[in-house]
Amino acid sequence: xxxxxxxxxxxxxxxxxxxxxxxxxxxxxxxxxxxxxxxxxxxxxxxxxxxxxxxxxxxxxxxxxxxxxxxxxxxxxxxxxxxxxxxxxxxxxxxxxxxxxxxxxxxxxxxxxxxxxxxxxxxxxxxxxxxxxxxxxxxxxxxxxxxxxxxxxxxxxxxxxxxxxxxxxxxxxxxxxxxxxxxxxxxxxxxxxxxxxxxxxxxxxxxxxxxxxxxxxxxxxxxxxxxxxxxxxxxxxxxxxxxxxxxxxxxxxxxxxxxxxxxxxxxxxxxxxxxxxxxxxxxxxxxxxxxxxxxxxxxxxxxxxxxxxxxxxxxxxxxxxxxxxxxxxxxxxxxxxxxxxxxxxxxxxxxxxxxxxxxxxxxxxxxxxxxxxxxxxxxxxxxxxxxxxxxxxxxxxxxxxxxxxxxxxxxxxxxxxxxxxxx
Ligand code: AMP
Ligand code: GLY
Numbered sequence: 001x002x003x004x005x006x007x008x009x010x011x012x013x014x015x016x017x018x019x020x021x022x023x024x025x026x027x028x029x030x031x032x033x034x035x036x037x038x039x040x041x042x043x044x045x046x047x048x049x050x051x052x053x054x055x056x057x058x059x060x061x062x063x064x065x066x067x068x069x070x071x072x073x074x075x076x077x078x079x080x081x082x083x084x085x086x087x088x089x090x091x092x093x094x095x096x097x098x099x100x101x102x103x104x105x106x107x108x109x110x111x112x113x114x115x116x117x118x119x120x121x122x123x124x125x126x127x128x129x130x131x132x133x134x135x136x137x138x139x140x141x142x143x144x145x146x147x148x149x150x151x152x153x154x155x156x157x158x159x160x161x162x163x164x165x166x167x168x169x170x171x172x173x174x175x176x177x178x179x180x181x182x183x184x185x186x187x188x189x190x191x192x193x194x195x196x197x198x199x200x201x202x203x204x205x206x207x208x209x210x211x212x213x214x215x216x217x218x219x220x221x222x223x224x225x226x227x228x229x230x231x232x233x234x235x236x237x238x239x240x241x242x243x244x245x246x247x248x249x250x251x252x253x254x255x256x257x258x259x260x261x262x263x264x265x266x267x268x269x270x271x272x273x274x275x276x277x278x279x280x281x282x283x284x285x286x287x288x289x290x291x292x293x294x295x296x297x298x299x300x301x302x303x304x305x306x307x308x309x310x311x312x313x314x315x316x317x318x319x320x321x322x323x324x325x326x327x328x329x330x331x332x333x334x335x336x337x338x339x340x341x342x343x344x345x346x347x348x349x350x351x352x353x354x355x356x357x358x359x360x361x362x363x364x365x366x367x368x369x370x371x372x373x374x375x376x377x378x379x380x381x382x383x384x385x386x387x388x389x390x391x392x393x394x395x396x397x398x399x400x401x402x403x404x405x406x407x408x409x410x411x412x413x414x415x416x417x418x419x420x421x422x423x
Contacts, residue, residue: 001305004029004058005041006048006078007069010332010365010383011290013037014297015069017361018304025305029061035374036351036364036382048073051081058087065090065308071147074266074286075101090308092199092266096257097286099264103143103183106284113256115249117281118273120185126170129182133162139187144169146178150214150226151339155187190275192282193237194230194292197250197270198307200316201263204254206246208299208323209237210292211417216339218415225339226380229416231329231391232295236274245272245279253284265311294363294383295328329398329417330385332365336411338379346376346408353404359387360401376407391417 001024005016013036019025020040031054033043046053048070058066068078068091075097082089091097099106110117118141123129133140142165144152152175156162169179197206210232216222249270257264269285269292288297297304301322310319335342344366351374354362363385366378384401388394395417402412 001025001064002027002029002061003305004031004054004061004063004066005033005069006031006054006066006073008032008034008037008048009070009290010363010380011288011293012069013363013365014293014361015067015288015304016041017363018297018300019067022303022305024303029057029063031057034364034377035367035369036362038369048078049076051078054078055081055085055087058082059085064088065305067091067308069287071097071100071285071287075147079266088312090266090312092264092286096262096264096266098262099257099268099284100286101147102145102181103283104145104181107183107185109253109256109260110281113252115252115256115281116279118186118188120183123170123182123184124180126166129166129170129184130163132184133159133166136162136184138162141185141187142166142169143183143185144175144178145181145183146175148175148178151175151224152178153224188273188275188280188282190273191234191236193234193272193274194289195237195245195250195270195272196288196292196296197268198311198316198319198321199254199264199266199268200311200314201258201265202254202314203316204250204268205316205319205321206242206250207296207321208232209234209242210289210295211236212289212292213413213416216413218413223339225334227289227291227332228334228413229329229331230291230295231395231417232292232299232327235391241274241279245270249279249281291330291332291363291383294330294361294385298361298385298387299324299326299328324387326387326389327391327394328385328387329391329394330363330383331398331402331412331416332380333382333384333402333405333407334380334411335366335376335378336409338411342379343409344376344378345370348374348376348381348405348407350404350406354401360397361385362401362405376409381407381410
């Protein structure tokens with residue numbers, strides 16, 4: 001089989017690594033890919049939003065299956081474009097990816113179908129939002145409706161901060177048209193868990209759980225980032241909680257999307273908050289998480305291509321997902337200064353150390369090849385993942401492996417997965 005993966009980050013490197021482990025696959029392409037992916041796949045210089053070029057390429061190379069990984073093309077209809085061209089593709093159509101593309105849509109869906117989430121109101125004009133805030137309790141959470149690189153969520157501790165937030169989102173349009181609408185919601189506290197699930201439109205099967213660390217600095221300080229590291233599984237996501245979520249959240253969401261004529265086929269990412277009043281959904285994403293994929297996929301035992309096929313063909317009920325009975329930790333190596341400003345173009349040394357070590361992975365996020373060398377090319381540069389029998393062991397292994405890598409301005413958090421030891 002020939003497979004094309006659309007995307008270029010650490011998540012896509014993890015997906016390509018899983019696909020490369022399938023006996024059914026003879027050739028992998030990735031558009032546009034990155035330096036690490038190019039060791040497993042032929043990278044082609046086509047952007048993720050260039051649907052005409054992507055579908056023409058897939059036809060020309062007689063690609064058997066395309067996997068669209070990032071949110072932007074999914075929300076903009078990449079899967080619809082492939083289907084219209086008669087091509088086989090894995091991912092939700094635009095009418096289902098809206099569960100990530102519009103926070104107002106996903107909140108209204110949860111309200112309509114009684115799926116537990118934070119209380120909220122939706123606003124289309126700034127005046128009404130400001131009037132609402134005058135009577136609100138703080139902290140409160142403001143969310144730009146549309147896609148904003150994971151940065152469109154503001155947690156405001158006072159009325160002043162919230163007013164400034166409304167201005168930023170709706171008037172100054174910091175997040176562009178994503179801020180044409182806004183959700184204001186109740187602030188929740190608790191432990192966050194990310195659960196990825198394969199979906200075929202009717203059946204939803206969850207993968208092992210994970211937790212992301214979104215803040216830039218140790219102790220969950222600093223600005224929100226795309227994610228500074230992950231661990232899997234989450235010890236806080238107990239069987240009892242999982243059972244509740246399967247019934248009251250995952251299957252209900254699947255059924256709700258189907259009832260709305262928006263069958264969801266692909267990977268549904270549920271961001272959960274385990275509050276002392278019970279589980280609440282923070283968000284849905286229409287794709288694998290990044291860096292969640294970097295700890296979840298290395299632990300998956302199934303042939304991922306079989307699972308993609310089962311989702312597309314509506315046979316997911318026949319599949320049993322299996323995960324290793326161990327743990328994994330991913331520490332992101334970033335460029336110092338991320339997520340604000342940082343330098344790029346520094347040579348990365350030590351990558352070859354991972355070649356002969358089972359259970360260790362170095363997933364490339366922002367890298368590129370320059371004159372035969374791999375150099376830094378983004379805020380998040382690499383994701384170093386290691387497995388272990390237990391979470392503390394996986395964590396020790398991952399941090400040991402971060403020392404194999406060297407580049408100028410290398411920055412990482414030192415407490416990924418640390419809460420586990422404090423239990
Ligand atoms: P979202 O993109 O909706 O997941 O929001 C990004 C991050 O903001 C989440 O992972 C949480 O850390 C935080 N967040 C979102 N909604 C809430 C909420 N209602 N209460 C507290 N924190 C939240
Ligand atoms: N790690 C969060 C996300 O992928 O959106």
